[in-house]
Amino acid sequence: MEAQSSHRWTLPTCKARAYLRRLNRSSDEEYRYIPLTPESPTARDAFVTIPTVRISSETLIYVGLSEARAAELWSRWTNWPDSGPSRETDADDEGLQVEFIDFITGTLSNRVNTAEDDDNQWRACLNAYGIAVDVQDAILDPHFKYLRLSESCLFWAKDTIEMRYAGLEDIQRASRKREMELYRAASRPGGDDSEYAADRHQGRLPLGRGLSMPTGQGQRSVSGLQQQNTSGIEAESWGSVSGIAARNAPGHVVLFKGIDQGRITGLFDEAGALDIGTLLSSAPSDFSGTRSLFYFTLDYEVAEYYAAFAKRRAECESVVIVCLRIPNTALESLSAPEIQRIYWPSSEWKELVWRCRTNEPIPLRLRKYRQAVLTIGSISRKPNYTYRTIRSFEEVTERSLLEVRRSGRNVPAIQYVFSGQEEGREFLVEHGVRDLKVFPFPQSELEAWLASDRWTLFIRFLVRDNKVTGLSALGRWST
Incomplete structure (x- = not known):
């Protein structure tokens, strides 16, 4: 549910727990230390909360905004004025439409900025943008200060939000692809569709079963199979x-x-x-x-x-x-x-x-x-x-x-x-x-x-x- 004709609408809670080895084309290799059996003692560390609807208040938090700023922006998005450009969720009237990601980053543009070597100034700017504290800490990590000072505070705030948003879109695309692969495999003559049907019946993660649960012990997860079949993305990491x-x-x-x-x-x-x-x-x-x-x-x-x-x-x-x-x-x-x-x-x-x-x-x-x-x-x-x-x-x-x-x-x-x-x-x-x-x-x-x-x-x-x-x-x- 991403398109509505009304200018004022809300969504229910739109998030679910996703299995780390199912996120995208590289997750199987990135999280290979996580066992494929969910009953493992480390299973609680094998899942992450992911927004299931791209345009949602949960996405605002996922991309790095504080809960207070996310609530403020979601109220502005759901109470959109009748005048001016429409949203991407509105009916296409062939006029200018505002994309959700542009709406998010656009709210940063009129706020303060700095490129000075003063972490207190950076912290003040990031607070003004409504960036969550843990994300602020990542941006201000002193290991990366030399690189950070190559751009302004506004640049890195936008870059972080855009990176996380693009990553979420990538996760959702990968999930839809795996969903189709699982459905096709279950639909073939002799295919076992019991797991697929059970997952769908139990409502495990609307993004698709490809994100919700691991495969059997000793098997390579679907993300690994997808990466193996994705040209150009190497199976081995940079340090291999x-x-x-x-x-x-x-x-x-x-x-x-x-x-x-x-x-x-x-x-x-x-x-x-x-x-x-x-x-x-x-x-x-x-x-x-x-x-x-x-x-x-x-x-x-x-x-x-x-x-x-x-x-x-x-x-x-x-x-x-x-x-x-x-x-x-x-x-x-x-x-x-x-x-x-x-x-x-x-x-x-x-x-x-x-x-x-x-x-x-x-x-x-x-x-x-x-x-x-x-x-x-x-x-x-x-x-x-x-x-x-x-x-x-x-x-x-x-x-x-x-x-x-x-x-x-x-x-x-x-x-x-x-x-x-x-x-x-x-x-x-x-x-x-x-x-x-x-x-x-x-x-x-x-x-x-x-x-x-x-x-x-x-x-x-x-x-x-x-x-x-x-x-x-x-x-x-x-x-």
């Missing part, structure tokens, strides 16, 4: 032997991108064909103020950092690292103006990034970067919010760089940025798609990452800049 091996490929440049899985839905279709457009990053960004581009990092540690921060802020969402290998010969076939390089500390890098992030007009001398198929350059680490406070690109400093540790030195991280236009898409499809892999980054990878020294590579940059507020509690930041 195959994941580590994929980071190096002789004769190729290996590129990476850490992202939540829900927001790359559609990357592969049922037949395994790839839609590269799913990986586009929207503007404004480092090298474009108006156009969407394909951004990948040359440094897998950067992709790991983004993936770990996403996993820290997630509820049940799967996070992945995209791994793309491009032959050196393909890159060598590009020559100016098709390929451009722009690095810190050149004045061109400072000006291009400043103009793109503030959406200022691009002068003729810099338009070669907009027309290139591929631009290779340094990665910026300051939010649009901060760039707008800078009067001139000449004020851009080294603190605007995203850096990694190499052989005892701090060096700028490098990004490969492909045009979102036809030429860039064609290059990626021709030279990168056949070697594209997507590795799950499960909770166990986050725990291993936190237990290692990998996060200290980034914390040291804050120490260098004398930005150590809130880091002493980590205990190891100064090592």
